[in-house]
Amino acid sequence: MNRIEIAAGRGPHNGGRGVAADEMRRHNLAIVLERLHLQGPISRSELTGMTGLNRSTVADLIAELAVLGLVEEGPGLATSGPGRPSPVVQPRPEGAVALAVELAVDSIAVATVGLGGHVYNRLRVARPRGRFSPQETVYDVAKLAGPLLGSLPGHVFAGVGVAIVGIARRSDGFVHLAPNLGWRNVPLAEMLGDELGHDGAVLVANDADLGALAEHRRGVRPGVANLIYISGEVGIGTGVISDGKPLLGSAGYAGEAGHMLINPNGRRCRCGSVGCWETEAGEAALLRHAGTADNVAGLEGLNAIAERAAAGDAKTLRALSEVGRWLGSGIGNLVNIFNPEIVVLGGMYHRLFPFLEDAINEAVATRALDAPAEMVTVTRSGLESDAALIGASELVFSRVVADPARANRAIVEA
Numbered sequence: 445m446n447r448i449e450i451a452a453g454r455g456p457h458n459g460g461r462g463v464a465a466d467e468m469r470r471h472n473l474a475i476v477l478e479r480l481h482l483q484g485p486i487s488r489s490e491l492t493g494m495t496g497l498n499r500s501t502v503a504d505l506i507a508e509l510a511v512l513g514l515v516e517e518g519p520g521l522a523t524s525g526p527g528r529p530s531p532v533v534q535p536r537p538e539g540a541v542a543l544a545v546e547l548a549v550d551s552i553a554v555a556t557v558g559l560g561g562h563v564y565n566r567l568r569v570a571r572p573r574g575r576f577s578p579q580e581t582v583y584d585v586a587k588l589a590g591p592l593l594g595s596l597p598g599h600v601f602a603g604v605g606v607a608i609v610g611i612a613r614r615s616d617g618f619v620h621l622a623p624n625l626g627w628r629n630v631p632l633a634e635m636l637g638d639e640l641g642h643d644g645a646v647l648v649a650n651d652a653d654l655g656a657l658a659e660h661r662r663g664v665r666p667g668v669a670n671l672i673y674i675s676g677e678v679g680i681g682t683g684v685i686s687d688g689k690p691l692l693g694s695a696g697y698a699g700e701a702g703h704m705l706i707n708p709n710g711r712r713c714r715c716g717s718v719g720c721w722e723t724e725a726g727e728a729a730l731l732r733h734a735g736t737a738d739n740v741a742g743l744e745g746l747n748a749i750a751e752r753a754a755a756g757d758a759k760t761l762r763a764l765s766e767v768g769r770w771l772g773s774g775i776g777n778l779v780n781i782f783n784p785e786i787v788v789l790g791g792m793y794h795r796l797f798p799f800l801e802d803a804i805n806e807a808v809a810t811r812a813l814d815a816p817a818e819m820v821t822v823t824r825s826g827l828e829s830d831a832a833l834i835g836a837s838e839l840v841f842s843r844v845v846a847d848p849a850r851a852n853r854a855i856v857e858a
């Protein structure tokens with residue numbers, strides 16, 4: 445692991461401003477930085493228009509963000525209008541680099557992502573079967589992450605975001621339960637922080653919640669205020685953005701729709717209950733209906749199904765329709781509860797979407813009430829298999845954006 449030197453924050457000095465003025469300035473810095481982080485280069489005059497702040501305030505805020513190394517200003521593009529073109533401001537990816545980690549059942553992925561969403565490097569490796577223990581996992585993550593961070597000397601490290609296929613408490617990165625990894629009560633943030641040598645720099649959240657965040661910020665319809673992200677893996681993960689904000693519940697456990705009851709006469713679920721959504725629309729259900737042998741699970745099984753579906757195999761297409769119907773019934777329930785504008789499908793549903801789409805739409809139309817059903821579009825992810833990984837980086841950037849002057853950052857040394 446690289447040696448990291450903690451860069452001095454700005455400390456408590458406020459240049460004589462009052463507490464309320466400081467709070468206002470922090471708030472305005474966050475607004476300006478968030479715009480730039482999400483939209484990329486914007487002219488100073490456009491920023492003024494977007495934020496509703498006055499011109500000199502925006503100039504001051506940009507100057508402060510530039511001193512912090514988070515943005516830079518360049519000459520504006522010449523326009524046909526009168527006057528000098530407004531300077532263009534853009535985020536500096538090297539000014540805040542997040543290490544994003546995704547802990548899935550079948551794979552571990554790591555990426556280095558700079559402010560503004562610039563992906564420097566990403567790496568996904570298959571997780572060896574049975575290599576599931578928390579200690580082995582954090583060791584593997586550190587081994588993968590070291591060279592990625594090491595290739596960015598002089599860049600500013602802003603923290604680690606982890607997407608995990610489980611239920612995690614956001615306040616301290618404690619994983620309460622990850623049934624498909626066999627984890628219970630794992631202090632993941634603490635363990636990974638120790639392994640990486642970055643105490644307090646690790647944020648952890650549920651993978652589907654982070655997929656929803658990524659879709660909201662950088663997906664097929666960026667900025668859409670009401671969105672549900674549904675990822676099919678071994679289980680079903682769901683994340684909800686409502687009125688522009690992630691719906692997390694009191695500790696971050698909300699949105700476990702994979703375990704909502706959908707078939708009271710159904711099968712036992714890994715969570716211990718019976719008839720959960722994922723028992724009818726998850727990977728195992730698909731493999732069961734398609735008649736794939738039990739020992740051909742995971743990616744191999746899905747590859748076989750995708751190939752047979754593309755070749756028009758009737759049994760496989762029927763299996764996909766059956767799973768699509770269960771999937772659509774569950775989506776219909778969620779549409780009734782949350783009234784989303786868009787439902788985005790990731791994971792195996794992304795890949796198999798062309799074969800599931802009709803059955804899903806039919807079931808949604810049947811299950812959901814007319815008014816919310818007419819408003820919703822069910823589509824597949826624009827981020828393919830990386831939604832959770834990109835969302836993990838956004839978790840870190842949310843912290844940088846919320847308080848740019850105080851966010852804990854450190855220089856990466858060669």
Ligand SMILES: [Zn+2]
Nearest residue numbers: 703713715720
């Ligand atoms: Zn369950």
